[in-house]
Amino acid sequence: MSGHVVVIGGGVSGLASAALLARGGADVTLVERHDRVGGRAGRLEVDGFTFDTGPSWYLMPEAFEHFFALLGRRVEDELDLIDLDPRYQVFFERDSAALADVLEVTASSETNRSRFDEMSPGDGQAIADYVDEATDLYRLALDRFLYTTFERPLSVADRSLLPRLGSLLPLLTRSLGSRIAGRVKDPRLRQLLGFHAVFLGSSPDRVPSLFSLMSHLDLRDGVRYPRGGLYAVMEALERVALAEGVTIRTGADVRRIVVEDGRAVGVTLADGETLRADAVVSSADMHHTETELLEEQHRARPEKSWRKVRPGVSALLVMAGVEGELPELKHHSLFFTQDWDANFEAIMERGEVPHPASVYVSRTTATDPSTAPAGHENLVMLVPFPAEPALGATPESRxxxxxxxxxxxxxxxxxxxxxxxxxxxxxxxxxxxxxxxESLSAFKGGALGLEHTLLQSAMFRPRNISSKVSHLLYAGASTAPGIGVPICLISAELVAKRLLGETSAHPLNTPLPAGYLARSRRRGALGDLARALGSSAAPRPASPQQAGS
Structure with a gap:
């Protein structure tokens, strides 16, 4: 074996997987079809404005800290993080007046509780109790569900978890919207607790109530902003991948994963060049990988099997410059319609474009004036849309x-x-x-990844390894654990755990030693592969961060 891995896609999970495998000892080449890395987390620079073209919320700081720690680095050295206060503001549609009711969610739990009670007496304490439970569930998810490949599903349940199974099962069978409605009286505050479902590609009435854990992130853990936008995270991932020895090739569009004798042995690019490898990791959309990059006989998920798969919500994303100041909007602003449930039903069930709509607006110039020319504001508006690739496909539709x-x-x-x-x-x-x-080969034009319904979450989500082709692994929002920048960082770690044969539910210990893949305990083909990868690359000098740690 040459110890060579090809990683398809330069998004979050692709760059993170490449960095981790290179640290493990592999000779890694990452191929990205566009002229710069980023994937869904892209950047647009035009007329002096800088826009994030994808994620814009920095949540789950533990996941970022842990990933960089795997590489012997500190997140503080890689990103300039700014704590946002207020965290965000919410505009609630009124019955008649054009102006909306406005609520600011601050960094102070006591202030928030008082404001919630002003809107609906008693709901302040109800939400505080709800967030306490969300924090407990979040810790449980970190300990048991997010960092496992589910190769051995029973490994997530130890003796400490067994007494909780009775309370956990309803969290899987009951919807998030139903759980919130049973706790909070005011419909506006229910929206405040339910909007996270959109981050999961879904709606509150479609995701399991286990995802109530997400209220811990904004209402207790806080919201941060990396100076330069979320693309600063991509730049940091690119830096650490290069420092670990990854070769990054942009403008390299993969047309085929080469399979010989049932094993992935490389990729063929659009220009006809073939890159040979001992393993392939695809961080591209899984539907695209399975139905376009693999020949039919090698597909674990042929086209017909995707008919019942839910792609998740799509979006209309508008990047705009505003002349003059815009103090009426904070860094993050949410606009919620009164017909909240009907809004989501129109989008996700009937494929209709809503008006008015529940809208998210980002104004990064509230925190980072460098994202717009002097005298202007930076505005990004995201409207949940049906996952329908025909929307915007023709000049008339555009x-x-x-x-x-x-x-x-x-x-x-x-x-x-x-x-x-x-x-x-x-x-x-x-x-x-x-x-x-078109640009991301996203299944049905979804903006985020596969929707987090019960049957598309946790152990039911597509596995990160092919059942038909040996030495082919997956990372990204189509596989476990799911959608979101920090979650995609975890998916990269799950690739490493798969090669190591590590079936625990816990994160890997930090920092990972150079050449760690050579220590794989896995038996069989993947174990042989991991050990060959881990012993193949020459040792690299320590980075400044590693040398000083």
């Missing part, structure tokens, strides 16, 4: 998307008390479901 964007700007301006918002705004770019389908 024009319709731009008209939708203008109407949503009017809605945001009216609710926030900025009546001239559209007149002051110049739309620099939009991304539609067709863009996600």
């Amino acid at each position: 024009e319709a998307m731009e008209q939708h964007a203008a109407r949503y700007l009017d809605q945001v301006g009216a609710w926030a008390g900025v009546p001239d918002l559209r007149a002051r705004t110049s739309i620099k770019a939009i991304l539609t479901p067709s863009d996600f389908a």
